[in-house]
Amino acid sequence: MRRLLSSRKAGIIIAVLGLAMIGYGLYRGEAAVVFTKAARICLECIGIG
Amino acid sequence: MDKKRDREWRRHRIQALWALLYNSYIMGFVHGKIYKGPLKNLCVPGLNCYSCPGALGACPIGSLQAVIGSWNFKFAFYVAGFLIFTGALVGRFVCGWLCPFGLIQDLLHKIPFPKKLKTFKGDKLLRKLKYVILAVFVILLPLFAVDVLGQGAPYFCKLICPAGTLEGGIPLVLLNKSMRSAIGWLYAWKNILLLATIFISIIIYRPFCKYICPLGAVYSVFNPISVFRYKVDEEKCTGCGACARACKMQVDPVRNTNHTECIRCGKCKSICPEGAITSGFWNRKDSSRQEKSR
Numbered sequence: 001m002r003r004l005l006s007s008r009k010a011g012i013i014i015a016v017l018g019l020a021m022i023g024y025g026l027y028r029g030e031a032a033v034v035f036t037k038a039a040r041i042c043l044e045c046i047g048i049g
Numbered sequence: 050m051d052k053k054r055d056r057e058w059r060r061h062r063i064q065a066l067w068a069l070l071y072n073s074y075i076m077g078f079v080h081g082k083i084y085k086g087p088l089k090n091l092c093v094p095g096l097n098c099y100s101c102p103g104a105l106g107a108c109p110i111g112s113l114q115a116v117i118g119s120w121n122f123k124f125a126f127y128v129a130g131f132l133i134f135t136g137a138l139v140g141r142f143v144c145g146w147l148c149p150f151g152l153i154q155d156l157l158h159k160i161p162f163p164k165k166l167k168t169f170k171g172d173k174l175l176r177k178l179k180y181v182i183l184a185v186f187v188i189l190l191p192l193f194a195v196d197v198l199g200q201g202a203p204y205f206c207k208l209i210c211p212a213g214t215l216e217g218g219i220p221l222v223l224l225n226k227s228m229r230s231a232i233g234w235l236y237a238w239k240n241i242l243l244l245a246t247i248f249i250s251i252i253i254y255r256p257f258c259k260y261i262c263p264l265g266a267v268y269s270v271f272n273p274i275s276v277f278r279y280k281v282d283e284e285k286c287t288g289c290g291a292c293a294r295a296c297k298m299q300v301d302p303v304r305n306t307n308h309t310e311c312i313r314c315g316k317c318k319s320i321c322p323e324g325a326i327t328s329g330f331w332n333r334k335d336s337s338r339q340e341k342s343r
Contacts, residue, residue, distance in 0.1 A: 008331075014133060014137035015138075021126045021129055025128070036285040037115035038112065042203065044300075045207070046239075047214055
């Protein structure tokens with residue numbers, strides 16, 4: 001296990017898992033939430049809201 | 050020495066290029082408004098406020114809180130997946146090369162000051178604070194401290210993030226009259242935090258990255274396993290300690306080559322007199338001494 005974690009294979013496997021999560025998140029429509037938040041001035045972020 | 054300085058400024062130029070790339074919506078600065086185009090669906094790898102008038106993409110930490118705090122999603126597969134993917138590929142290389150707020154701290158630390166602090170009592174313990182901030186302000190509070198509609202606020206952005214104040218708050222308040230009339234105690238508090246961050250950055254190298262940044266906390270977890278990594282050639286290394294002395298994040302690359310605090314700035318590589326430290330995606334012979342210190 002330790003050997004696997006210190007090898008690059010672990011990084012590649014986890015990166016692929018990350019890609020799969022991105023795909024699932026997109027499928028669920030999470031990007032729309034990100035867009036809604038990012039395309040409006042976030043009053044909390046700038047210290048007003 | 051000049052060659053080493055050149056390499057450092059080359060990194061700063063690349064950081065500046067990324068900062069420009071993240072914030073290249075010039076019209077936002079002209080009109081005091083933010084970009085609302087489709088690129089805002091995408092996260093950028095570094096900490097860059099999406100309410101900066103020039104921002105083209107979304108801040109991953111802000112986005113994470115937005116999705117977790119939304120009424121319909123309680124887990125952010127899209128943003129978490131992006132962070133996992135980026136972290137597994139390059140780890141904290143993002144902190145060293147691709148983060149605009151990292152660049153600002155790098156430049157602030159170049160300002161001369163009578164007594165610069167490399168480390169202090171409690172430094173090591175304080176480095177754990179960023180994980181607490183990640184857990185409490187980025188995940189738990191947006192998830193559980195919700196309003197009647199089940200929506201949580203982005204508590205890290207609201208109460209802590211100095212990048213939001215610098216990149217979003219100050220320009221928008223300066224450029225937008227309606228914003229000016231709305232400022233209150235929270236704006237004052239965030240400006241105090243920003244001023245403190247600026248002042249401490251002059252004395253301590255990257256205090257925000259070391260102690261506060263939840264994005265750095267996420268990427269740090271991936272440092273030991275990321276595809277891009279550092280390697281110390283045991284045959285070349287003489288154990289002179291030059292790399293550990295040069296590291297501004299107080300990492301000893303020989304003892305723990307891909308330490309969670311390493312931001313992959315490359316200073317150890319350029320200072321090594323034997324050329325024993327290399328980095329890349331595909332080192333053929335992987336002899337990095339990652340866990341020696343554990």
